[in-house]
Amino acid sequence: MRLVAVSSIQENVFLAENVLNSKGQVLLKSGAKLTSPILQRLQSLGITYVYIEDGRTDDIYIRPVLAEGTRREAISVMSEAFNQVKKDLSAGSTKFNLHKTEKRFAAVVRDIISQIKERKEAIDLLTHLYAHDDYIFTHSLNVTIYTLALSMRLKNLTAKQTEEIGLGAMLHDIGKMMIPASILKKPSRLTNDEFDLIKKHTELGFELLRKEHGLPLTTAHCALQHHERLNGSGYPRGLKGNEIHVFGKILGIADVYDAVTSNRVYRKAMLPHEGMEILYAGSGTEFETAYIEMFRKAIVMYPTGLTVWLNDGRKGIVSGQNEYVSDRPILLILEEEGSNLDVPYKVNMAVETTLFITETDTTLSAI
Incomplete structure (x- = not known):
């Protein structure tokens, strides 16, 4: 799954995580197709980001903080x-x-x-x-x-x-x-x-x-x-x-x-x-x-599912977190030298100490 801005999503992608109200009640179930009316509704509810399905990131899992x-x-x-x-x-x-x-x-x-x-x-x-x-x-x-x-x-x-x-x-x-x-x-x-x-x-x-x-x-x-x-x-x-x-x-x-x-x-x-x-x-x-x-x-500095760029030019998605070093997550590398990879691979920034994140996709271009 990937974390994306609602404002940048093109319609007809699929939701990967439930959208909840503050009481934890489900407003929109995972798997729902994000049509234009639904996207407008999410924005009216103040939902800034959602997780969407992406075949390359199916193994990314979000563990809730509280039951x-x-x-x-x-x-x-x-x-x-x-x-x-x-x-x-x-x-x-x-x-x-x-x-x-x-x-x-x-x-x-x-x-x-x-x-x-x-x-x-x-x-x-x-x-x-x-x-x-x-x-x-x-x-x-x-x-x-x-x-x-x-x-x-x-x-x-x-x-x-x-x-x-x-x-x-x-x-x-x-x-x-x-x-x-x-x-x-x-x-x-x-x-x-x-x-x-x-x-x-x-x-x-x-x-x-x-x-x-x-x-x-x-x-x-x-x-x-x-x-x-x-x-x-x-x-x-x-x-x-x-x-x-x-x-x-x-x-x-x-x-x-x-x-x-x-x-x-x-x-x-x-x-x-x-x-x-x-x-x-x-x-x-x-x-x-x-x-x-x-x-x-x-706390997590770079949330799981966020798109990031490294100092060596590689692009990836945060796929996991490391204990005590929240600013050095585990990444799934999707792109090298401007080209998409057929087989993405993981990099652990807690081990690869020369790497650092130079940019995050906070504007998150259209999906």
Whole structure:
């Protein structure tokens, strides 16, 4: 299978992987012929990339990060908790009761940790392959996965702290339930007043979560500090350096990365290596350099199925990943010296150390 941009596909090729909504429900089954109306529908749903069938790449397989049951339960518990906040607000209440879902949140976090532990390869989470029914829930789950993938590589965090930051990640945006949907989903540029209102979600979430006695106080600090930056340019308090809790520093990286690699109403998703460039641009000024380096090892830089070019001119498709060296994948070489190969062959960049990727097919010419 190959990863291609929906906008560049010519009709009548076949889908190789199911297209899902954020709850993991199938919207379009693999094997479906991609006709012009279907392609238009995919674009209207915000699907940027899909996997298509290609006889030369039949052996390429994508392993989901989470079991579908875990994804559904995570979205379900967040939906229940966040919507309860909305309901309480509409009823004029200033008290929110999350105690009914606290145990379910903790169970989901432990389940995600267990599944990440079982993986030997880096996290290959192409969020733009999903149609997002509600961005906040999907974003919160993605941030949780990225946060835990990074946290589990840090030797200074205990198992208990890892669970706590996982809870904080799932709930870090709960304050957005108190922001008008018309502003959260506005497709055009926000006014200064609208942006100031959105920034309040950090403090609103903190005030909500700190009153929940069944949750660690660090969960509330995740909501409060995930937009703080090392140089003091963040919000709400403009904290600097070690004034920011380690959880806030980790969450800040995961939050930004998922934001830029996910579809939004006002821009299309970036590919993983492009998202990493955003983080590196803030290395040492906005984000801890050591955490960025660890995060780079935890996630897939070049997603399986992506077309790439090497420094020696060869063209190939990412066919697999290497543990701990996500920027040096396994490639299936399809072209040499400008000519297609009758018999493609594999190259492991972790072994062929003189090779490096010079270009990726991010525009992905018509198929």
